[in-house]
Amino acid sequence: MADERTPHLYDRIDEKTALLPWYVTEYVNKKMRVMSPRSLLNYCHDYLIFFNWLLSEGFYQGKRTDIPLDCLEKLTPQTVENFLSYLQFRLQNDKFTINRKLSSLKSLFNYLQNVAETDDLKPYIVRNVMAKIAFNKIKEDQETVAQKMAGKILWNDEYEQFRQFVANDYRETVKNNKKLLNFHEQNAIRDTAIVSLILGSGLRLSEVVGLDLSDIDLSKRMARVLRKGNKEQYVFFSEQASLDLEDYLSVRAKKYQIPATNKALFVSDAMGPRDTTRRLSPRAIENLVKKYATAFGKPSLSVHKLRHSFATRYQAENNDIPKLRRQLGHSSIQTTMIYTHLTNDELKKAVDQMDDHFDEEKHGGDLL
Numbered sequence: 001m002a003d004e005r006t007p008h009l010y011d012r013i014d015e016k017t018a019l020l021p022w023y024v025t026e027y028v029n030k031k032m033r034v035m036s037p038r039s040l041l042n043y044c045h046d047y048l049i050f051f052n053w054l055l056s057e058g059f060y061q062g063k064r065t066d067i068p069l070d071c072l073e074k075l076t077p078q079t080v081e082n083f084l085s086y087l088q089f090r091l092q093n094d095k096f097t098i099n100r101k102l103s104s105l106k107s108l109f110n111y112l113q114n115v116a117e118t119d120d121l122k123p124y125i126v127r128n129v130m131a132k133i134a135f136n137k138i139k140e141d142q143e144t145v146a147q148k149m150a151g152k153i154l155w156n157d158e159y160e161q162f163r164q165f166v167a168n169d170y171r172e173t174v175k176n177n178k179k180l181l182n183f184h185e186q187n188a189i190r191d192t193a194i195v196s197l198i199l200g201s202g203l204r205l206s207e208v209v210g211l212d213l214s215d216i217d218l219s220k221r222m223a224r225v226l227r228k229g230n231k232e233q234y235v236f237f238s239e240q241a242s243l244d245l246e247d248y249l250s251v252r253a254k255k256y257q258i259p260a261t262n263k264a265l266f267v268s269d270a271m272g273p274r275d276t277t278r279r280l281s282p283r284a285i286e287n288l289v290k291k292y293a294t295a296f297g298k299p300s301l302s303v304h305k306l307r308h309s310f311a312t313r314y315q316a317e318n319n320d321i322p323k324l325r326r327q328l329g330h331s332s333i334q335t336t337m338i339y340t341h342l343t344n345d346e347l348k349k350a351v352d353q354m355d356d357h358f359d360e361e362k363h364g365g366d367l368l
Helices: 007-017 022-031 037-056 069-073 077-090 095-115 142-150 158-173 178-199 205-209 239-256 282-296 303-318 321-328 338-343 346-367
Strands: 222-227 231-236
Touching: 007 022, 007 037, 022 037, 022 095, 037 077, 037 095, 069 095, 077 095, 158 178, 158 282, 178 205, 178 239, 178 282, 178 303, 205 222, 205 282, 205 303, 231 321, 282 303, 303 321, 303 338
Parallel strands: none
Antiparallel strands: 222 231
């Protein structure tokens, strides 16, 4: 099982923190024990946007890496509100994205005020302006979020239709493009196994990427994964996913010319001057799903929506939120509860029954 905290991600984090003040680097390094590198990389992007904005607005004259702590202490609530307006109106960030960026800043400022200490046991900053800033209010309830999601996932027969499309039918859409046709011929079995595994287990993208050969037990239909917080867990997958994985494993070594040292489950074609076969990257998997989804006629379908599709189907067929929560690796059961809104038809039935009762009363009244 490959830890999702790959050297590649750490290298990118190092590149970003080298562009930020020393205290941000210190904070990021402290968080490496408890946060995934992908989340930390997102934090670094957020901090670069924030510190670049401070420079562009003239809050400090000098290099970004030299912005001192007292510059942060002097910021006012109005200054931060101006930054949030910049995110909304200049960068076109929605409220969810702004809240995420604000959360990363709140976490940094909290560290500087309440965790980090100087040699004489003083906090790095005394005044924390971010503590005075409220998150955007998102009024959408779980029902609304669920209904928005409903049009972007697979339903009923679409599960197998999409799987078959990846395995076979896609080639019909590219039959006049020899390059794309050959590419599909090479990777169709692998791509089908990936899609089938997500649809048959609900694994996250990072969990699929991190799988090694030794993590898959076809006889028990289980995969060993690292969940958020670096928690190891065994997750079941469907019989169809098992069959597709078996097909892929039977051709993996021959198709991809893989050296014995490469233990990654899903790999890319050999590339680069040395014809190196690598673990398939998160972006590569995102792109292949997007390619098939667009050709299938559901361009909004993504890796995460495949995960939602699995969860929706599971809840509809089993109606067992605690087990679904474990299968998905949710830390909070409230997150899993959204799938009850996607699959619960009771409200619709109740409304339909109201119409039936109205008709009965109407006809009964006429007879009297």
